[in-house]
Amino acid sequence: MHDAPLIDKPQSAFEPWSRAGDSPEESSHRARWVLVFVAVHAAVYLTRVMWLQQLEVSPPELVALGCGWAAVLAMVLRRRVVASTLLFAGLLTSAVLLFPFTANHGGLFVLLSLLLLVHAPDANDRALIGALRIVVALVFLWAGIQKLWYGYYFEAEFFAEYAHSKVGFAELFRRFSPDNAATVLNLNPSQPGAGPFRSSSVALILLANFSWFIELLVPAALLKRRAWTAAALSAAAFTYAIQAFAREFTFGLLFGGLMGVFLPLRWFRWQVVATVVIDLVLLGFLLTGGGERWHFN
């Protein structure tokens, strides 16, 4: 008779989410790749919001930006506690400095870095991965609930208005609803009384309603371990497809990339590598003045 191995004793209330799928070694590898993903993506995000968007940079903004890139350096040098601390400091500073304009993904970045920080000292990776999975599922769920609750998707109302702000959505509207597109695109969204902003295209209405439906379906599917890969792939594909039209790459890559915590480790690794490469290409665009600024939201 012998006791169960120490590693199997519950160390966190979130272990049921972290145990499924990953061995302790895999959890450690996954945690390292999460740090790579968050550190590089956050550093590029901070470069845009703290520096390239403005003409003048204040000392606190420089500190936030410096923290972001110092965290990447610490991550490369395998100083996990230092990297997590710098990430949290940089992202929290930027969120405070940008308030009230801080984007939701700016807040999500802070939450992710907080989770990385509190799990870093004793490298409790299974608990970290468990908490991350819950956060990712909750964020996706909320995005779907809010779309349903505000009611701008039942007749593609959101798409009709957004087509005035984003070229990609205007193209989408023309493709799916050419008869309706001319009328809707001629409306002035700043003119009180203008409207109605909605679509008569069945295809576009189905597509719009699919948006909130998949955001509710995916978190429900994630409750079943066997459905993780299919649900995470669907969610990532959906996010990347939407961002092909909205072209908000920081947001899209973050949300799509985070679904990787539910994918098999080797897939997640490739996803992180691809995201880092895209981030560096985007950074090149930013530094050379290429592309539209809002592409990097």
Next chain:
Amino acid sequence: MALQLRRLRSLVVALALAVLVVWPFVHRYLQPQYDFDCWKLFGFGMYAAPTPRFYVSIEDPTQPGRVELTPPEESRVALREFGFEAMSLGRFVDADAFARRAIEWFPDAPAIRLRHERTWVRAGTDRVGLWVRYWDVVRNGDGTVTVTPSEDDIDVDWVAGAEVQSVPFVPNFN
């Protein structure tokens, strides 16, 4: 020490997750009452509703009708930032400091009116609605400045081009 660290961590993670579960509900409940932008304030309401558009102007309240004053060129960035802030925060915005700064751009004016208009497509009618809020800024005889926000915000909806309602601001926590 390790046990304390574990407890602290569990507390931090539980708190963070509790906020993530509860705050979007509160956010959605407060949004129609305070008219802040659902894309802001961490409620994960991005893409849930169209982003509002805004227009900020400074008027001369001593003249009949709406007479817009032309602010100096260097005030453009500040005006735009204020417009974004008022759009993002809705009724939570504190315009006092900005209003005091704005009257300094017009040294000869005894009073100005700072006006913030916001338009956005309303769910239900699917037409553009208008929300107007203004602040009267008066230079007193003793050199002090008084800022008075509009008592009722003008909140206007349209159905087929006709104005159908004007709703005063009444917070409702029932």
